[in-house]
Amino acid sequence: MSQPQSNAYIIEIHDRAAGIITREERGFRFFSSERLFDSLEGRQFRSAREAERAARAVFSERGRRASSPLFAN
Template sequence: MQPARIVEVGETSAGIVVPETDGFRFFSAHPDFHTLEGQVFRSPRHATRAAQDLHARRRGRRLAS
């Protein structure tokens, strides 16, 4: 089984993914990524992409305000 991995977005540690039978479960380490808490991803790469997408959406909303 693969080890847990850190998910980073830029210089921010978004959280970690822990391997499970069905994929990798995300545990947030930063409040901006709490909405991903507990979700299961197919791979650490998929979790990283989800965190990057979430970050981009939030940043877009801040810039639009």
């Protein structure tokens, strides 16, 4: 007997809940749970892995911007 697949997953990046993805007919839709990841809100992804990669890229970009001399005190 096969196990049913879940229809929703939490994506965590470095112990932070980036958001939830829900299964749809053509992939997964992202719902942000933290302001940092709002740029992904409502986006559709082909796979859960693709959504996770996008969230990691957003987190990584934030780190690069924060260490930029433009943001230094």
